Amino acid sequence: MTKTPIKISTLDEYINFDDGTDKQYELEDGVLLEMPPGTGKHEAIITLLLVRFFLEIQKMGLPLQPRPNGTEVLTNKQLRRPDVCVITNEQAKSIETTSAILKTAPPLLVEVVSPESIDRDYNQKTSEYAAMGVVEYWIVDPLENKITVCLLNQSSYKQTMFIEDQRIVSQTFSELNLTPQQVFSA
Numbered sequence: 001m002t003k004t005p006i007k008i009s010t011l012d013e014y015i016n017f018d019d020g021t022d023k024q025y026e027l028e029d030g031v032l033l034e035m036p037p038g039t040g041k042h043e044a045i046i047t048l049l050l051v052r053f054f055l056e057i058q059k060m061g062l063p064l065q066p067r068p069n070g071t072e073v074l075t076n077k078q079l080r081r082p083d084v085c086v087i088t089n090e091q092a093k094s095i096e097t098t099s100a101i102l103k104t105a106p107p108l109l110v111e112v113v114s115p116e117s118i119d120r121d122y123n124q125k126t127s128e129y130a131a132m133g134v135v136e137y138w139i140v141d142p143l144e145n146k147i148t149v150c151l152l153n154q155s156s157y158k159q160t161m162f163i164e165d166q167r168i169v170s171q172t173f174s175e176l177n178l179t180p181q182q183v184f185s186a
Helices: 011-015 040-060 089-094 115-132 180-184
Strands: 024-028 031-035 064-068 072-075 078-080 084-088 108-112 136-141 146-153 156-163
Touching: 040 064, 040 084, 040 108, 040 180, 064 089, 072 115, 078 115, 084 089, 108 115, 115 136, 115 146, 115 156, 146 180
Parallel strands: 108 136
Antiparallel strands: 024 031, 024 078, 064 084, 072 078, 084 108, 136 146, 146 156
């Protein structure tokens, strides 16, 4: 049985949408895309990155905050729900009493790849996040055991892949000492 796509035409309609469930969605081309719950591994990776980013922010005294996948990003006309969103204190203040939807580019976004999101994470979101001006975008791929760090270079990303025990090089967290092996062992 095929489900009829749910069409949404405005941001307000999306914000106020309630299907009576606790399902999470992204808005893509005016249609709600259900984001199924992640696996335990997926959630463990997100948690590890949140903790490590928080510790780096504290250690370096950065005016940033890591957020789990409840903070959304409005790219062009798509509404995305990244797995980890590192936002500025100003962005945090701007969504303090409203829906947690950012309309400006956060410094760093992370997507953890799942079987149903491969094309979206590697292709669609890469071009959307670059167009929005997201300076650093991580594609954490437990299916291939690799992490791709995309750094904005004018209007597109320069991508560097990290595997096994290579130290992940982050522009946002220059002192981060973390390897893909540690991430995927979460």
